[in-house]
Amino acid sequence: MTNVRDVVVTGLGATTPLGGDVTSTWTAALAGESGARTLDNDWAETYGMPVNFAATIKVKPEEVLPRTEIKRMDPSTQYAIIAAREAWADAGAPEVDGDRLGTVVSSGIGGIWTTLDAWDTLREKGARRVLPMTVPMLMPNSPTAYVSLELGARAGAHALVSACASGSEAIAYGVEMIRSGRADVVVAGGTEATIHPMPISAFAASRTLSLRNDDPAGASRPYDLARDGFVIGEGAGVVVLESAEHAATRGARVYATIGGIGLSADGYHITSPEPTGDGQVRAMQSALDDAGVTASDVVHINAHATSTVVGDLIEARSVSQVLGSSADGVALSATKSMTGHLLGGAGALETIFTVLALHERTAPPTINVTDPDPELGLDLVRDAPRPLRSGPVAAINNSFGFGGHNVALVVTSE
Known part of the structure; x- marks a missing residue:
């Protein structure tokens, strides 16, 4: 209901x-x-x-x-x-x-x-x-x-x-x-x-x-x-x-639900993310709490993942901290590898990708990763799409911006 x-x-x-x-x-x-x-x-x-x-x-x-x-x-x-x-x-x-x-x-x-x-x-x-x-x-x-x-x-x-x-x-x-x-x-x-x-x-x-x-x-x-x-x-x-x-x-077709939103600020630097990822963790955890789901419900993450040397790993460690032992098997996609970084449009496009991933139960791939960083520690979807499980599930879309802005959206689907 x-x-x-x-x-x-x-x-x-x-x-x-x-x-x-x-x-x-x-x-x-x-x-x-x-x-x-x-x-x-x-x-x-x-x-x-x-x-x-x-x-x-x-x-x-x-x-x-x-x-x-x-x-x-x-x-x-x-x-x-x-x-x-x-x-x-x-x-x-x-x-x-x-x-x-x-x-x-x-x-x-x-x-x-x-x-x-x-x-x-x-x-x-x-x-x-x-x-x-x-x-x-x-x-x-x-x-x-x-x-x-x-x-x-x-x-x-x-x-x-x-x-x-x-x-x-x-x-x-x-x-x-x-x-x-x-x-x-x-x-x-x-x-x-x-x-x-x-x-x-x-x-x-x-x-x-x-x-x-x-x-x-x-x-x-x-x-x-x-x-x-x-x-x-x-x-x-x-x-x-x-x-x-x-x-x-009105009998509308529903793609998915935006179940939770999480916002935070680093209060650290105008361009660099806070090194421990604390703000990112708080945004993701707030979004999960707001949606009333836990890490075990998450099957997919569309990462902010811009392809910068420092930023990618800070986000990876933040995701690992939020998901804990549930991180195994969560399909991580970095779609900026294909679209480039749309700046103010990125989070909206990636929300669409996240919604479609759950709607079609298919995580999009990440391209150009020929030598994965050993510090990633997450299950990266590489080169080809990956099926997602059926039943009630959740996905996270992360977006981070200059100025220390952190936004996480949790999308859910039955």
Whole structure:
């Protein structure tokens, strides 16, 4: 029997380096494809950039959206609208009073393309040539605002910003909106469009990007001894959340339940994770407690696992601490090995992967791990998907961000 406060997932939408929708993205992930590729431009030559590849969007917005929308939206908003429309249609376009419908669509960085283009215009052509839509386009709340305008969502339109945890925190906040009674349906997720020479150069300067220019597809190598940094990606993931009661009343198809949410902060460093992983442990344990499940119920984890030398092992030790003896046989997937790191969109896309893993009882693979780090100590799903057991189960999706933000979501399925 469902509880009125239970929050279920009834719609999924995405546009990613692997595909222009959820189906193509998930199919490519199960096949172990990489979305990383050499950039088709002269940025590296022109600016002396040390990195000339990224996980670029597979289907360009111009192929999906009309020119009128392209002109008034930053790419980050374009991606969000594409994903939200798919998720809404996938949910069956539920009839819901706008006062009971909310949106929470986040971005870690916001409209960086619009910001930098406007600055170039100002310097080169003067103030009169700066577009009047510049501010609405660059606002970090622009994606959630446009989604709320499209759907007539009036229960709230929010944009939480927590770096690479933004997408997951948006979903967590959407869950809380429904649990608290503010909304019956919430469209939630994350988006990012930062494949631009400035952000790439800045990340490279911080020594967090992989430098494997000769092998983009093999560059993201979570838990491999030869890992040397993440691959920057772009895209969006959006889910439709509903109270279980609302979904049951309309006979909606339910993918899974967002059973628990856990949030914490390291209070340690602006970019480096706290070495003991205490904040990550607290987030995961809080999410399990919130869901009312134990470590023995967990069959799958979609790890944050960006492919950085230090971060991967801190998370692995945190997972081991939370799961204890139940860690044996829990299928660990690091899907950034295929999608690259979507920053503010990562947690939302990986929530979709986690939901589908339970819905289809199939854990996606991790690619590019040819020499696993002996310190991993967990059961990594490598190269091919792995079946998950039937019956009531739980999975964890981890997302961690610069600034010490930790978000864990527990997905459950009967």
